[in-house]
Amino acid sequence: MEAVGAGEEGEEPPKEARILGSELVESYTVYIIQVSVGSHQWTVKHRYSDFHDLHEKLVSEKKIDKNLLPPKKIIGKNSKSLVEKREKELEVYLQTLLVKFPVAAPKLLSHFLHFHLYEINGNTAALAEELFHRGEQLLMAGEVFSLRPLQLYAITQQLCQGKPTCANGDAKTDLGHILDFTCRLKYLKVTGTEGPFGTSNIQEHLLPFDLSIFKSLHQIEINHCGANLIKGLTSSKHTLTTMSVRFSATSMKEILVPEASEFDQWEPEGALSSFPVTAVIPTWKTLTTLDMSHNRISQIDDSVKLIPKIEFLELSHNDVSLVENLQHLYNLIHLDLSYNKLASLEGVHTKLGNIKTLNLAGNLLERLCGLNKLYSLVNLDLSSNKIDQIDEIRNIGSLPCLEKVVLSNNPLSIIPDYRTKVLAQFGDRASEVCLDNISTTEKELDTVEVLKAIQKAKEVKYKLNNSDKKISEDSRLTAASSKSNCSSLTVHPSSSSLPRPVSSSQGNHK
Amino acid sequence: MADCPHTIGVEFGTRIIEVSGQKIKLQIWDTAGQERFRAVTRSYYRGAAGALMVYDITRRSTYNHLSSWLTDARNLTNPNTVIILIGNKADLEAQRDVTYEEAKQFAEENGLLFLEASAKTGENVEDAFLEAAKKIYQNIQDGSLDLNAAESGVQHKPSAPQGGRLTSEPQPQREGCGC
Ligand SMILES: Nc1nc2c(ncn2[C@@H]2O[C@H](COP(=O)(O)OP(=O)(O)OP(=O)(O)O)[C@@H](O)[C@H]2O)c(=O)[nH]1
Ligand SMILES: [Mg+2]
Numbered sequence: 216m217e218a219v220g221a222g223e224e225g226e227e228p229p230k231e232a233r234i235l236g237s238e239l240v241e242s243y244t245v246y247i248i249q250v251s252v253g254s255h256q257w258t259v260k261h262r263y264s265d266f267h268d269l270h271e272k273l274v275s276e277k278k279i280d281k282n283l284l285p286p287k288k289i290i291g292k293n294s295k296s297l298v299e300k301r302e303k304e305l306e307v308y309l310q311t312l313l314v315k316f317p318v319a320a321p322k323l324l325s326h327f328l329h330f331h332l333y334e335i336n337g338n339t340a341a342l343a344e345e346l347f348h349r350g351e352q353l354l355m356a357g358e359v360f361s362l363r364p365l366q367l368y369a370i371t372q373q374l375c376q377g378k379p380t381c382a383n384g385d386a387k388t389d390l391g392h393i394l395d396f397t398c399r400l401k402y403l404k405v406t407g408t409e410g411p412f413g414t415s416n417i418q419e420h421l422l423p424f425d426l427s428i429f430k431s432l433h434q435i436e437i438n439h440c441g442a443n444l445i446k447g448l449t450s451s452k453h454t455l456t457t458m459s460v461r462f463s464a465t466s467m468k469e470i471l472v473p474e475a476s477e478f479d480q481w482e483p484e485g486a487l488s489s490f491p492v493t494a495v496i497p498t499w500k501t502l503t504t505l506d507m508s509h510n511r512i513s514q515i516d517d518s519v520k521l522i523p524k525i526e527f528l529e530l531s532h533n534d535v536s537l538v539e540n541l542q543h544l545y546n547l548i549h550l551d552l553s554y555n556k557l558a559s560l561e562g563v564h565t566k567l568g569n570i571k572t573l574n575l576a577g578n579l580l581e582r583l584c585g586l587n588k589l590y591s592l593v594n595l596d597l598s599s600n601k602i603d604q605i606d607e608i609r610n611i612g613s614l615p616c617l618e619k620v621v622l623s624n625n626p627l628s629i630i631p632d633y634r635t636k637v638l639a640q641f642g643d644r645a646s647e648v649c650l651d652n653i654s655t656t657e658k659e660l661d662t663v664e665v666l667k668a669i670q671k672a673k674e675v676k677y678k679l680n681n682s683d684k685k686i687s688e689d690s691r692l693t694a695a696s697s698k699s700n701c702s703s704l705t706v707h708p709s710s711s712s713l714p715r716p717v718s719s720s721q722g723n724h725k
Numbered sequence: 726m727a728d729c730p731h732t733i734g735v736e737f738g739t740r741i742i743e744v745s746g747q748k749i750k751l752q753i754w755d756t757a758g759q760e761r762f763r764a765v766t767r768s769y770y771r772g773a774a775g776a777l778m779v780y781d782i783t784r785r786s787t788y789n790h791l792s793s794w795l796t797d798a799r800n801l802t803n804p805n806t807v808i809i810l811i812g813n814k815a816d817l818e819a820q821r822d823v824t825y826e827e828a829k830q831f832a833e834e835n836g837l838l839f840l841e842a843s844a845k846t847g848e849n850v851e852d853a854f855l856e857a858a859k860k861i862y863q864n865i866q867d868g869s870l871d872l873n874a875a876e877s878g879v880q881h882k883p884s885a886p887q888g889g890r891l892t893s894e895p896q897p898q899r900e901g902c903g904c
Contacts, residue, residue: 347880375734377765380754381772386880389772391752394737428737 227318228253232309232328234302244298246305250328257333257415263287266305269327273312277321284308319382333415336378338369340388347387350396359402364440365412367405367424370397374425397428407439409462420463426450438462442469442510449473452499459506459529467507471518472496483520498523508532508551515540530555531574541566553577553596560585575600576621583610590614596621598651603627608640617644623651635659639666732757734765742855744862751854763797770801774870774878775809775857780828782812782841783820788828795835805870806878807860811853812841 235247235258246266248259266284273279285304288297312324319336320328322344330337342362346353353360372378373390380390407419420441427447429435434457437445442464460470468475475481478494485498498521505522506529513534519525520543527549528541535555541547542565550570554577563585567573572594580600586592587610595617603626611617622628622637628651630636638645638655645663646655655663736755741748754773756766770776776798780787791810798808810832812823825841832839838856842849861879864870870877 375765377734377762377768379768379771386772386877391737391754395739395750395752398737398739 230313230317230334232306232313234306234309237298237302246302248309248328250330250333252330252334255333255415255417257329257413257417259327259329259414261327263301263305265327266308269323270308272323273321276323279312279315283311316383318379319384321383322385322388325383329414332413333365333417335369335372336382338366339373339390339393340383340385342366342370343388343390343392344385346396347389347392350392354396354399357401359404359434359436360400361404361406363412364405364407364419364422364424365417367426368419368422370428371423371425374428394428398430400429401431401433403429403432403434404436405438405440406436409439430454433457435459436461445470446473452497454501455499456501457504457506458499458502459504461506461509464507464510464512466512466514466516466518468516468518470507471499471521475518483523486520496521500524503527503546505529517543519543531577538563538566542568545569548572550574564588571616581607583607586610587613590616592617594619597625598622599624601626605630605633605636605640608637612640612642615644617641617648619649619652621651632662635662635666638663639670642667731759734762735769740854742858744855744858747862749858749862751858753854767797767801770798770806772878773802773806774861775807776802777809777811777853777857778837779811779813780823781814782823782828783814783817785822788812788823791831795837803877805864807838807857807864808836809838809840809853809857809860812839813844815841815848816843816846 229252231251233249233251235249237244237246238260239245243262245260245262248261250257250259267287270279270284274281285301285308309328313320316324319325319340320330322340325331325334325337325340331341332338370390370393373380381388407422411417412419420439421444422441423444423446424440425447426435426445427450429447429451432451432455435448435451435455436459438459438461440463442460445463448470458470464470472481474494474496481494481496483498484495501524502522503524504527505525506527508529508531510533512530513536515530515535515538517540519540523543524546525544526546528544528547529551531551531553533555535552536557538552538557538560541550545568547567548569549572550567551572551574553574557575557578557580560575560580560583564587567589569591570589571591573589573592574594574596576596576598578600580597581602581604583597583602584607586595592611592614593616595611598621602622605627607627608622611620620637627633627637634650634653634655637650638648638659641648645667646660649655732755734757738753738755740751740753742751743749754769756762756769778791778794778798780791782788795808798806802808810828812825812828814820828841829839831837838860840849840853840856842853844850861870865872865879870879872879872881
């Protein structure tokens with residue numbers, strides 16, 4: 216938490232309400248009120264009768280002077296001169312009320328001026344009251360609870376500025392009701408707005424907030440916030456199983472190791488390190504699903520060492536250009552790297568041991584070498600890439616567990632007989648592979664058989680031609696794993712030489 | 726507990742206990758004891774139904790500071806707020822620097838309940854909160870605490886357990902603790 220400036224305590228940012236003008240809505244005059252608290256401002260629209268209602272209640276509940284509000288008029292209500300005069304009077308009225316309640320406006324006024332939406336005290340008071348009434352019920356129901364970044368910002372400010380926990384005198388609005396709830400909440404969603412929030416100038420992704428008030432979170436979803444401004448997420452390290460941070464981050468590190476901003480050298484706990492490190496960071500022991508899609512992440516950095524239990528990793532819609540560091544994720548079975556900047560897959564099998572689902576759609580891939588040893592792969596999406604050679608499919612042709620392949624929207628998908636040509640690359644498994652989510656017809660399978668026969672004949676011919684050069688059967692393995700120029704993989708292993716899996720779930724190579 | 730960091734600002738917890746067959750939920754605010762947070766933590770006295778003031782029986786300096794903490798507590802709470810004095814680290818008898826009798830007398834002179842406890846062994850910890858809750862409950866029963874007043878720190882919830890609120894005041898630690 217932030218150190219507290221000595222002068223801040225008790226000092227409230229100045230509150231102001233100004234009438235900017237008025238407009239006619241269905242023959243009623245509506246006054247446009249601009250409210251500002253510190254640097255935040257927003258607009259609220261009210262008719263004279265709304266003012267009147269507010270005033271009556273304030274008079275009876277808060278002993279406000281009865282004559283403070285300019286009186287009702289029957290005739291010429293919308294006349295220009297009256298409206299202009301009223302604008303001034305109503306502004307004075309609101310200003311007087313704000314001076315009267317400098318710290319926390321009573322609920323009536325708070326709602327009238329939308330403090331419950333935009334201002335710190337009003338915001339937490341409204342939330343506290345809601346939770347006082349419904350908190351237990353909500354926790355029992357075990358549903359996802361949504362909070363705005365602005366609400367979390369307000370709670371954080373209240374706590375670190377040492378504001379009274381119940382400023383407006385109504386015990387139902389005590390901050391304790393919020394903390395009592397947040398301590399126990401399991402499922403949280405924090406969603407900001409892309410632009411300014413509501414009628415205000417408040418940019419929620421620029422608001423800092425502290426999540427250490429949550430002690431029992433199992434799932435968290437964060438959207439449209441500033442990841443670098445979020446604190447205290449690590450207090451949920453031992454309970455979180457699913458985390459989603461979208462439209463918020465520029466790196467994985469800033470979410471997974473915020474400590475890295477203080478210590479440039481760190482190691483995950485339990486790691487055997489040969490050199491001295493400045494910090495040992497506990498891992499996210501229970502986290503199995505991480506969704507960091509739709510961010511501006513350019514690198515899968517070494518902070519993934521801290522999420523060893525991850526099974527599902529979503530990184531779609533980022534700027535990743537290299538598959539790296541994933542060898543630390545022994546349990547990874549589902550990886551989504553669609554819509555990134557991947558141009559090469561070289562050596563990915565050394566990073567992805569047990570992967571079953573791999574989504575690489577929307578990248579810059581031309582070549583598929585690198586996929587040829589992902590033996591556990593069941594689902595593969597390669598749509599919307601730059602694959603233009605049918606031959607490239609050979610790289611995945613021998614994967615023993617592969618069941619679904621998507622290749623649509625690649626240059627090769629417009630080649631005549633594209634489907635059968637691709638399917639032929641799967642040899643004996645052609646009938647078990649579903650291409651582009653369309654089941655293969657009998658007719659297609661017949662064509663595939665013909666294509667396979669032709670191919671085999673070609674291979675035999677090729678072997679005969681090359682027998683002088685003593686290329687042994689086994690050299691195909693060296694060819695497949697040789698790093699350089701792997702697209703010229705010339706000798707295709709006949710697929711019948713590979714053991715066929717009994718069921719797809721067998722693909723668990725350790 | 727071995728190397729717990731200083732509390733920064735305030736920490737929060739709740740506990741449901743039973744007094745005379747009534748379920749009472751305690752909202753517990755653990756405020757920072759370090760001097761630099763004093764301005765912040767002062768705001769938590771208001772609206773507290775009770776306060777636990779904790780010193781360290783092995784460090785006399787923490788005991789010596791009690792009167793200044795008590796002044797704050799008295800000034801910022803309402804006259805009915807129950808204040809309990811706790812001598813903590815009762816497990817470290819050999820290092821005792823403040824006698825039970827001395828502290829007991831201080832408590833009596835100032836109208837405080839008094840207990841010695843150990844956060845390490847758990848001895849008397851539950852009791853401390855229970856004593857506070859009992860006393861608060863008693864104050865409600867005999868009418869000296871008005872439930873309707875906002876600053877009473879107690880709220881009645883017909884369906885759910887009653888919400889009560891205690892402010893736990895850790896020992897003053899100017900020179901910082903040895904953790
Ligand atoms: N032996 C023993 N040690 C204790 C006991 N209670 C606390 N400690 C130790 O005393 C040190 C300080 O305890 P804290 O609970 O952090 O003290 P605090 O009053 O909350 O300090 P602030 O958060 O700065 O206000 C820690 O190292 C604890 O492990 C106890 O009952 N017995
Ligand atoms: Mg503490």
